Amino acid sequence: MKIPVTLKVNGETYEVVIAPYRTLLDVLREELRLTGSKKGCDVGDCGACTVILDGKPVNSCLVIAATAEGREIQTIEGLAQNGKLHPLQEAFVKEGAVQCGFCTPGILMSLKSLLDKNPTPTRDEVKTAMGGNLCRCTGYSKMFKAVESITRPG
Numbered sequence: 001m002k003i004p005v006t007l008k009v010n011g012e013t014y015e016v017v018i019a020p021y022r023t024l025l026d027v028l029r030e031e032l033r034l035t036g037s038k039k040g041c042d043v044g045d046c047g048a049c050t051v052i053l054d055g056k057p058v059n060s061c062l063v064i065a066a067t068a069e070g071r072e073i074q075t076i077e078g079l080a081q082n083g084k085l086h087p088l089q090e091a092f093v094k095e096g097a098v099q100c101g102f103c104t105p106g107i108l109m110s111l112k113s114l115l116d117k118n119p120t121p122t123r124d125e126v127k128t129a130m131g132g133n134l135c136r137c138t139g140y141s142k143m144f145k146a147v148e149s150i151t152r153p154g
């Protein structure tokens with residue numbers, strides 16, 4: 001059995017007909033072809049699939065897509081606006097905070113959610129916001145530097 005579901009992603013409305021058990025991550029990637037959200041573990045451990053749902057970061061591999069109907073979903077594809085990178089993205093590039101890049105979309109969404117509510121977080125607040133995001137490459141310190149380059153310039 002499949003059900004119709006309407007999803008609002010990055011301000012665009014998408015109609016899909018899907019099995020009721022499918023996750024938001026799978027629907028984003030496989031139905032909407034928004035493949036920026038990554039599937040690392042598929043069980044809520046790595047944060048690579050993080051999207052913002054009604055203002056809060058969530059592991060989209062743990063969200064049933066149908067329960068996201070009518071809610072505001074933001075994905076990494078919506079972070080750049082009008083062809084211009086988000087300041088977080090620019091800072092990550094400038095500070096070399098990306099290596100393989102697999103964790104980066106999820107980390108940026110966790111950080112965007114933080115900065116939307118708290119534009120000048122402390123290092124501890126940044127760490128807490130990224131607590132559910134694993135990176136196997138960078139050691140995190142360049143990410144902290146990147147965030148602080150825009151939240152605490154100079």
Ligand code: FES
Pocket residue numbers: 038039040041042043044045046047048049050059060061062
């Ligand atoms: S893929 Fe969702 S937390 Fe790892």
Ligand code: FES
Pocket residue numbers: 097098099100101102103104134135136137138
């Ligand atoms: S940059 Fe490779 S996992 Fe984070």
